[in-house]
Amino acid sequence: MKSILLLFLVLFSTSYYAGAQSRTVTGKVTDTKGETLPGVSIKLKGTSVGATSGMDGRYSINVSGNNSVLVVTYIGFVTQEVAVNNQTSLDIALVSDVQGLEEVVVVGYGTQKKVNLTGSVASVSSEQLEKRAVTKSSLALQGQMSGIQVRQGGGNPASNGASLVIRGQGTFSGAGNSPLVLVDNIEASLDLVDPNDIESVSILKDAASAAIFGSKAANGVILVTTKKGVAGKPIFTYNSYIGKTEATMVPEMINSWEYAEVINQVFLDAGAAKRYSDADIEKFRSGTDPVNFPNFDHIGNLFNSGNGISTRHDISARGGSEQTQYMFSLGYYNENGIITKNDANRYNIRVNLDSRLNDKLKFSLKMAGNLSKNSQPSGVNGLGLGTIVGGAMRNANSIPGRMPDGFYGRNETLHPEADLESASFLQNSGTNFYTNGSVIWDVFKDLKITGQIGHTYGLNQSKAYVAKYAITPTYGNALNSLNENWYQGTALTLQTIAEYNKKVKDHNFYLLGGISGQTYDDKGLGAFRDAFPNNSIYEINAGSTGRGRSRTRRRAASRTSR
Template structure:
């Protein structure tokens, strides 16, 4: 006859085994993933941004940053990484016990067999007759620019980009294959993240752009109709990727100076030029130069001659101007939700005093996969900008050109009064003769 202890012994063993199994299962489920990092370069050793790095057989992945580096959290069961990028041959890399990788991608010589979307339909890249140019985020980040359209200058064939003005922050004019109309607008159509814009893209921060494509021929009208008659510029902004949250900070600074100066006369040279102009017509009496000067020059000019004054008005307007940009970005997300948030401060001072351009931008790109068939997202941009140009009251207001006015002033003038206040038009115009008293 079995004792109570022996009768319950198998049940106790079974309960203990079940408890150990549940604990082991929980530990396996809670086992953290492996942090994998590395750098992707091309055959020349240059870093490749925007390369996709994905754990094979899963949806876990990320993309490389501007310096070609990546970091992702791989599941414990991950065995291989798939590294791929457009124009390069994909590579499969075994993980094993490694946690740091350096991968070199080779150019895909068969890329001409890629499929390209051309309006209504597709065709091989080698058979594409449309004119398409592309500018990458790496090329854009190399330029200290406020207007993203300047990134097209010299980088897209058939696209003419000209400076609209000299003030800081002033936009540019873009013409794709010349002017098409005399009276109508010649501006191309700008499409940002699939949304056509009625205006330009001046307010978009260049650091938020992932790529820019230019459709230059008539085939663009197959997609956008008559709005694409002047060409189409497709702008794709940066979006979040599944994986580890990445916080980035980008900044640059510099300065600008006048490239050259107009050679102007000093006070003595200007006074002698004015005397010679009267001698040429017989209106200056060299036998009595003091009396002749009294008739020729104004009171402030005579004071300048007596004191040996020589004012360089253009140099008083010029300065060494600075430019700076600071951007903070946060990108990341899960398999279903990805986000990209960025804020930027940009300021550019002009070489003419009191001219400057300041801009604050804030962008949120959010995407969420509801299920296999539905996806929602938002692209939000907030901009505040301030442009101080040549309309400053210190130069008289209106549309007065300060530099042109400075060139017209003669160097014998007196720019400030005894209280240090600016004297507007202190002397008769330099290019106009002083009236003779009767």
């Protein structure tokens, strides 16, 4: 009996080993018409083993076992998973991704199917954007498509928007590298649009795609289409988000006694006497005298002074009849920084209305607005957080922060804790309104004429207040001051576009022509005063002097024929 069992185990092990042996599978990849496909990616599912078809469509790949599955992918075709079983020769026929080719994307002053595009256009839908928990629309494009660089310059809620560069930096001149942004065909800022109001974003990356917009499109074009209403019962949507921001890496500063030892070595190398005695170093290490011999981590204290909590709430309603559809949305977001007194908030509102007046006329009205406000602590030697963060980075742990007597340690003019706890601030607030109306006339089956008017209005106010505060018993800022600036900008766009789209059998003829004109009116006002009676009154008319006033105004107009 033992001999029979042993023989069975030997035979089972031999058959299992033979079944698990590696073998080569070869074949040919074609489309459904039998045309060979070069450059097709063939990967063994669940492994890093892969191969690519050659110019003749043939491939060769090593597999093990009869349960292997090949994952075959190729641009413009549906991804397939093919079971190998016990085959050593396996031909694969890929099916065209008709749905992807039939997808309609927004291009210059119109829409086209992907299959008809000759330029480089990338698009992202609302379904993809809604998966991203972001506070600004520019951040939602990060990692969504190739050819566009999305860089967030910092985590300060007051200025944490992303810069967008399409296909790399094109110039080092003052013209900049920012792309042209059009919201529903009207020039506007991407970050002024609530991410939840966006239906789709198209990126025109090459010269052929963006040429219709002229010289403004030298750095590419970003086309934003906002959501519309839908016929039927109202659909209500509510989105809520809460998150917490933390510094991914905080510089680790050396301890105060280690700093003292390093300074001593520097002095000895220079031929001078040591600055700190052994007893001083021991007091730094023991922590028995935190006022005179502290070990205070300035940068760690700064980056942990705020809670970093952000919240966002959005509610929208979409509905209407076959004749008229509407979309209404409200949004609010608040973001607290990882540094105290650093925050930003914004309120959004949008109304989109689409109505068919008769068989040939359609009317569209889009209105949006937002109120925003952000603030950050400031200091006497520079506006905003920059000087405070720089001071915290430069101050050694041997310099105290806030002391029991209410004064602060300092390194010459660097005193980040005193600046942070002072009444100094940099505050910006903005009010923006956007109106876009258009009439679409279907002249006949293949000809459509669109008349559009767009108006944008922006009012921004900046207040930079430097408080009066003591830093040490003999040193401080004795004169408070306020610098206030107002900026108002308006833009008016008028354009008429004619589109002719004719299909004859398998051929499509598309012609577009039109004219567009823009006028801009910008004006600003600045004022400065100092010697305010206290740190609680920081209105410009409460100061004692009135010097440093300024006023600017700019008007411009442009017209472009398409």
